[in-house]
Amino acid sequence: MTVHYTEEHEWIQIEGDTATVGITDFAQGQLGDIVFVELPDAGRQVTKGGEAAVVESVKAASDVYAPVTGEVTEANQALSDDPSLVNSDPEGAGWFFRLRLSNPSELNGLMDAEAYKAFCENQ
Amino acid sequence: MSDATGSLLPLDAWHRARGARMVPFAGYAMPIQYEGIIAEHRWTRESAGLFDVSHMGQIILRGAEAEAGLETLLPADLSILKDGRLRYSLLLTDDAGIIDDLMVTRRGDHFYMVVNGATKEGDIAHLQERLPRTVTLDYMKEQALLALQGPKAAATLARLASGVDALGFMTGGAFEIGGVTAWISRSGYTGEDGFEISVPADRVVEIADLIADQPEVKPIGLGARDSLRLEAGLPLYGHDLDTGTTPVEADLGFAISKRRRSEGGFAGWHRIAAELENGPIRRRVGLTVEGRQPVREGAMVVDDEGNEVGKVTSGGFSPMLEAPIAMAYVPAASAEPGSAIRLAQRGKIFEAKVAPMPFVPHKYHRKGAGQ
Structure with a gap:
């Protein structure tokens, strides 16, 4: 089980050809209180860098881009009832969606935990 | 002084020391939040929140023609505004657009006005251009402004400034707080009971400390200030009001005093009278x-x-x-x-x-x- 990170502050956890995607603790801290998350439906194709979800804090709406290309297999329904899970457990119960990877080589350009930590310190 | 987020207010370091996230607003670096907007919002509704609103413009207008002059620019009936009373009013263009919304207080021989931070320079230019030359305008750059808002604001502030709890809504007076003479009014922009406190900028750090040290009080950022005023139905200038909206369209008819409705004699009256008659x-x-x-x-x-x-x-x-x-x-x-x-x-x-x-x-x- 490997976790990758993007410069857009998403994490991607890989198990076989399935990726679970969410936003990082750093990202939720920047956004503040999250009150709504719009997630992609299962079956939707998302493209690396394309819009995949919308996260709304009290102050503003922010797009979440797909970190890799693939077909969405599941969205986290728990976020409809309790969007604040993204604040309280961003890299666990606050995951956004799962997808089946179309092109695993896209993972190569992403950061590991250590590189991401260094990246955040320079933000 | 300024940084990437704008000019620095007298409490800049005070906010940063309390963990505020600073953002640019009205040309100043201002605290958007401390612990979080929702927590700060609820704290204000349940206890008492301290807001730094020192970016707002505090103005004194003095002179024998000040009252008559102001009545040509505002739809308020200042002739019935008693000493120590304040009123919400609007600075209007000749076709009834809203230049700014403000609070005006009769304070002895002069009027004290608080206007929005982002519009204060334009307001001052407009007042200087349109008021009789006998009226003197003093922009009180040396004054800071705090607001303490919430159900516990009165009991808390009365411990520090004896007698403030005797003020009624939309009245004000001079009070001693922390060895400083402050102008304190029972007013605010959250929908809660509360006070606005005008103190010299060079003493505002100690006054803010004194208030924030009370157990009922937490500092509150601009984020919660916005969500509080929205819940209270209060319009925000530059968003809900601008020179393209009129007081009648903006549902601020209460700010057009009865005598002024019938007599007119203020900027924008013709359009306002037509909109009151026919509906906007x-x-x-x-x-x-x-x-x-x-x-x-x-x-x-x-x-x-x-x-x-x-x-x-x-x-x-x-x-x-x-x-x-x-x-x-x-x-x-x-x-x-x-x-x-x-x-x-x-x-x-x-x-x-x-x-x-x-x-x-x-x-x-x-x-x-x-x-």
């Missing part, structure tokens, strides 16, 4: 939005065919109602509470209903009738 073509209303997703400023009000017929001017998530709420200008025919309103944002349609404002009841400290 559009009106500012409150909206409750279906679902949980907030609809923001800039979203369109659309008709059944999808044509734009109005605009959302403020929108967000109400921490008290735990639902999205908004203010919008809608056609007058759709402005009655309960009217169904359709909104479009980022290609998505939202269903909303006109709701009476305030969304959350006001808790002002009114002493009897007529205040």
Whole structure:
């Protein structure tokens, strides 16, 4: 089980050809209180860098881009009832969606935990 | 002094030391939040929140012609404004556009006015151009302004400034606090009972410390200030009000005093009289939005065919109602509470209903009738 990170502050956890995607603790801290998350439906194709979800804090709406290309297999329904899970457990119960990877080589350009930590310190 | 986020206010270091996230607002670096907008919002509704509003313009207008001069620019009846009383009013263009909204207080031989931070320079230029030359205008750059708002504000502040709890809503006076003479009024912009406290900028750090050290008090940022005023149904200049909106459209008819309605004699009166007589073509209303997703400023009000017929001017998530709420200008025919309103944002349609404002009841400290 490997976790990758993007410069857009998403994490991607890989198990076989399935990726679970969410936003990082750093990202939720920047956004503040999250009150709504719009997630992609299962079956939707998302493209690396394309819009995949919308996260709304009290102050503003922010797009979440797909970190890799693939077909969405599941969205986290728990976020409809309790969007604040993204604040309280961003890299666990606050995951956004799962997808089946179309092109695993896209993972190569992403950061590991250590590189991401260094990246955040320079933000 | 300034940094990337704007000019520095007297409490800049004070905010940063308390963990505030600073953002640019009205040309200043200002605290958007400390611990979080929802927590700060609820704290203000349940206890007492301390706001730094030192970016706002504090102005003194003095002279024998000040009252008559101001009455040519504002729709307020200043002749019945008693000493130590304040009133919400509007600076108007000749065609009834709103240049700014403000508070004006009669203070002995002069008027004290508090105007918005982003508009103060323009307001001052307008006042200097339009008031008689015998009226002197003093922009009190050396004064800071704090607000303490919430159900515990009165008991808390009375411990520090003896006698403030005797003030009624929209009255003010001079009080001693922490060895400083402050002008304190029972007013604010959250819908809660509370006070606004004008103190010399070179003493504001100690006064802010004194107030924030009280167990009922936490510092509150601009984020919660915005969500609190939205729940209270209070318009924000530059968003819900501008020179393209009139007081009647903005549903601020209460700011046009009875005598002024019949006598006129102020900027924009002809248009205002016509709109009072015939009704405006559009009106500012409150909206409750279906679902949980907030609809923001800039979203369109659309008709059944999808044509734009109005605009959302403020929108967000109400921490008290735990639902999205908004203010919008809608056609007058759709402005009655309960009217169904359709909104479009980022290609998505939202269903909303006109709701009476305030969304959350006001808790002002009114002493009897007529205040």
